[in-house]
Amino acid sequence: MPDSPPDMTFDFSLSEDQDAAGAHVIGVAGEVDIFTAPELKRAIAAAIDAGARRLVVDLTETRFLDSTALGVLIGAVKRLRPLDGRLVIVNTEPSTAKTFEITGLDQIFTIVPAREQALASVADD
Secondary structure (H helix, E strand, O other), rough: OOOOOOOOOOOOOEEEEEEOOOOOOEEEEEEOOOOOOHHHHHHHHHHHHOHHHHEEEEEEEEEOOHHHEEEEHHHHHHHHHHHHOOEEOOOOOOOHHHHHHHOOOEEEEEEEEOOHHHHHHHHOO
């Protein structure tokens, strides 16, 4: 039997949770790019449509974000702002932190190094 073609599945997954105080947490693993960002966008939109106003996007297990992914996060902030909502990002990946810094988005987003810190930050509102 000839060799099988390489596995072309995307290295991407989402998990969702809600903490006791009602913050909606979306954990993102793998790479968020033009192919996978629409799934993240759908998850964020569904959470907001369901009434989430305090949203945590945990990028701890995310290795790569492209401009499409950044656009999804900016869109989430824009949707939450008129609803008196808040988005906090968890990130520990140096290359992702550099992307936020280079684009100036580290001045737009609240970015913290731990999920517990993010949950405390959205609970303060």
